[in-house]
Amino acid sequence: MARGRKGKAVSGWLVVDKPAGVTSTSVVGKVRWALDAQKAGHAGTLDPAATGVLAIALGEATKTVPFITDAVKCYRFRIRFGAATTTDDAEGDVIDSRDGRPSDAQIETALEAFRGDIMQVPPQFSAVKVDGERAYDIAREGEAMELAARPLWVERLELLGRPDADHADLEMVCGKGGYVRSIARDLGRALGCLGHVAWLRREWSGPFHADAGISLDEIERMARTPDLEARLLPVEAGLQDLPQVQATDQGAVRLRNGNPGQVIGNLPYGTECWASHQGRAVAVGRYMGGELHPSRVFAI
Structure with missing residues (x-):
């Protein structure tokens, strides 16, 4: 049993x-x-x-x-210039240091290269899998890895202020898979002074x-x-970024059984959306000519 x-x-x-x-x-x-x-x-x-x-x-x-x-996410973070660390944040050991510090104008100019569609290499200490193992497990053993660059959409990356010459506060709005620690590391390298994350806060996510x-x-x-x-x-709070359609009474029954069901909506053919019935989520799927073909069904 x-x-x-x-x-x-x-x-x-x-x-x-x-x-x-x-x-x-x-x-x-x-x-x-x-x-x-x-x-x-x-x-x-x-x-x-x-x-x-x-x-x-x-x-x-x-x-x-x-x-x-x-979903798109927003981060606020502080970069500490002058030092690179093993983890690309303040938790790691310093592995290199530089004396120079960038001006505000230099930071603003360098940020241009980190906006829009960029390629980003994850930190050595990250959850990326390498031959079936997590990168952070390999890194803890002291082994360096060649991690492949990954695409990232950066909608916004702005300099908010300079508490002092050693630090800069920034805000980034980006898509899935963004590593703020990589931004700090790569921006420090681009400025020739090195850098790592001093603190990080995720303000919102979707x-x-x-x-x-x-x-x-x-x-x-x-x-x-x-x-x-x-x-x-x-549950419906997690679906707010998807278009919504309304299931008919009969359509809701069919959808709850995992079958295509009739819905009321006006979306392009093949659009991913969610169907509700009497105010509750019924299913997520693809809109196909007046029907929703479900990929996920909710038992609520």
């Missing part, structure tokens, strides 16, 4: 304002425990030293995680914003209470 999952069938999103010093995985575990939830995951890892929005998906919301992972997030202290205080469940956003 199959053993059932422990916990409750909780579904929805909890937006956490992650503090520095904890891993994204540990935050997921804390949230799952606090809500006694059967299933939980996060939409986009934050480094342990980073802070900001970490969107936790519970239950049926885990089916919408790819749409948040792929529809989720850090200023609306809950702290870990609040999660612990409200654990296993209706107050914490009241902070959950609906």
Whole structure:
């Protein structure tokens, strides 16, 4: 006889304002425990030293995680000029240093090369897989790797200010797969002074914003209470960047059974979208001539 999952069938999103010093995985575990939830995951890892929005998906919301992972994100960060580190942030050991410091004008000019469609090499300490192993596991053994450059869309990268000659504060809005540590490393190299991330905060990710997030202290205080469940956003919150169509009564029945169902909408043929019925998400799929052909079906 199959053993059932422990916990409750909780579904929805909890937006956490992650503090520095904890891993994204540990935050997921804390949230799952606090809500006694059967299933939980996060939409986009934050480094342990980073802070900001970490969107936790519970239950049926885990089916919408790819749409948040792929969403545009906003980061604010500080670069420390003059030193390169093993991890490209302040957690690593310094491996090289330079005396020169860039002017504001030099930084502004150099930033041009980091906007739009760029190619970016991930940090040595990253979750990229190399021959089946995580890069950070190989890096911890002291082995250097040749990581392949990956495409990244940078919608905006702006200099916000200079606290002093050694530092610069920046804001970046980018697509999926962006490494702020790589931006700091490569900008420092381009300026001839080297650099690494001093601190990093993710301000928003798709529809989720850090200023609306809950702290870990609040999660612990409200654990296993209706107050914490009241902070959950609906599953549909993870679908806001997709077009929406309305399922007919009969179409909703067919979609819930995993079959193409009739929907009301006016989208180009083949558009990825989601269908709702009576205010709840039914399925995600492709719009094909008045029907939705589902790829994900929600049990809510």
